[in-house]
Amino acid sequence: MSELDRYLHAATRDNTRRSYRAAIEHFEVTWGGFLPATSDSVARYLVAYAGELSINTLKLRLSALAQWHNSQGFADPTKAPVVRQVFKGIRALHPAQEKQAEPLQLQHLEQVVAWLEQEANQARLDDNQPALLRAWRDSALILLGFWRGFRSDELCRLRIEHVQAVAGSGISLYLPRSKSDRDNLGKTWHTPALRRLCPVQAYIEWINAAALVRGPVFRGIDRWGHLSEEGLHANSVIPLLRQALERAGVAAEQYTSHSLRRGFATWAHRSGWDLKSLMSYVGWKDIKSAMRYVEASPFLGMALTQEKPVGE
Structure with missing residues (x-):
């Protein structure tokens, strides 16, 4: 070439x-x-x-x-x-309504994270290192994907050397390129630590458990607990998410990797975020893109008892 x-x-x-x-x-x-x-x-x-x-x-x-x-x-x-x-x-x-991923609702996020925590505890008792690593990895990926509103390819391209996480404070994640960064200028995204369902703590636990110091954040894990040198492929996020949800007792066939992004947007909208703040936080450039992700609902009051993430 x-x-x-x-x-x-x-x-x-x-x-x-x-x-x-x-x-x-x-x-x-x-x-x-x-x-x-x-x-x-x-x-x-x-x-x-x-x-x-x-x-x-x-x-x-x-x-x-x-x-x-x-x-x-x-x-x-x-x-x-x-x-x-x-x-x-x-x-x-041939008019057809655009198919969209089902947003991951907050109660289902809580359910799957609680189940993954149970799996981690059982794996620790059984001295099952592969299962323990998968539980920590999946929890970190799902929580970070939800609260940061990342696409699957963005999650899979995260590298440890581009991430700074401080327990109880927040996490910054640099992406050299993304779909919304048409000029490939790179951008750093920030997410604060939360009182529960915390993506920062989940990330730190995963990195420490896997003893990772550089390279892709999210990787494959074989049956013996060996970590791949390569990052997960974006197409692997959907089966990973669905399998975790199904084990937690959530019907998962309607969910895709976009369910994390739509789930956060829906939660933020119901929690009273104005559209401008939501667009800035997630990285949408036009209002049409944002509105495709927001699941309108008459039911409000779903906000977590924690501080709200703020835009950059």
Whole structure:
């Protein structure tokens, strides 16, 4: 890979690259299209999958095709009027409510953390080091993901050398890049210690138990209790969360990694946070993004008896 290619590669997130590759493969292999494509073929491709794929998936497919043509120096067929009109017609004839992850409610957060604490205590009695490490890791990941409102890939990219945690005070976490940091300038996020369900204490307990001093914060643990040198993959957060919830007696099939982020946003909204403070704390740039995560409810008064995290 040349230096030019290396920098071009770094400009796009790994998840986006994978999604675009899958989209191009679908267009060429599954549907049988040819590249470079014509506007007519792109329009026919949209029609072929109009009733099968969601609007968001079709939008991603168009973005992938546009990116391929632009990177190869060809005219972008997705910008043609016929493609725009077909897409507009699909939205009109196939309206569908956007699927969203179920927000993790506070009582379920309490339930799963209490269960993980029981698992840790039992593992200690049984001298089961692998189970003890998993319980501490999962508790830290879930609490930090909830109270900091991180996405799964952000949790998995956290590195110990970029984290400073002080028991009873707070934690700061530096991310060199994230989805909301389009210019890759890096940002430090802060979360205070809490009286209960504390992400700071959970992080410290996990790091100390695992004897970690550098590298990824959250890692795989094998059956013998050996820790991987690599960080967890973002796709592993969903099964990790669901398995922990199911063991705690919570029906978990409706939850995804976004449930942590939506759960915090819902809790903050019900607890009286104004939208500006919530957007600043989580890192949303526009109000539409924020409102997609907030679960409106007439029931208030769910605030914890602890200090409220404050925005940076």
